[in-house]
Amino acid sequence: MNHIKGFDKEQKQFIHDRDDEKCQFQNCQKKGTQVHHIIGKSYAYKVLKWKLKKINDVENGVLLCGKCHKKVENPLTWRDYVKYFNDLIRNKKCFAFDS
Numbered sequence: 462m463n464h465i466k467g468f469d470k471e472q473k474q475f476i477h478d479r480d481d482e483k484c485q486f487q488n489c490q491k492k493g494t495q496v497h498h499i500i501g502k503s504y505a506y507k508v509l510k511w512k513l514k515k516i517n518d519v520e521n522g523v524l525l526c527g528k529c530h531k532k533v534e535n536p537l538t539w540r541d542y543v544k545y546f547n548d549l550i551r552n553k554k555c556f557a558f559d560s
Contacts, residue, residue, distance in 0.1 A: 465502040468517050472496075476522045479553055485546070486529035493524030497533060499546045520550050 468476070473496050484493045498505070499521050505511040515521070523546045525533065533542045 465506050468496055472519050475519050476524055480524035484526040484529050485523045489529050491526040495525050495530045496522050497525045497530050
């Protein structure tokens with residue numbers, strides 16, 4: 462699989478709504494404009510052997526501003542942010558996505 466499909470339009474909108482249109486990175490309060498896969502698509506598919514449905518589950522997505530998105534996509538440090546984002550999303554469990 463050369464290209465792994467990302468979140469669809471409805472999933473992106475759900476994540477924007479759930480995250481209140483704000484960047485979810487630590488103390489950043491900027492407008493969130495980019496939906497980020499907490500566990501990257503390629504890593505999830507190739508290493509973890511996740512199916513596409515799990516890769517694109519809204520619980521694997523978080524809204525970030527462009528600057529923070531670039532910061533968390535660093536190949537040397539992205540793993541440092543996984544627990545932070547997973548805990549953040551778990552605390553928002555009141556939201557449910559109906560696909």
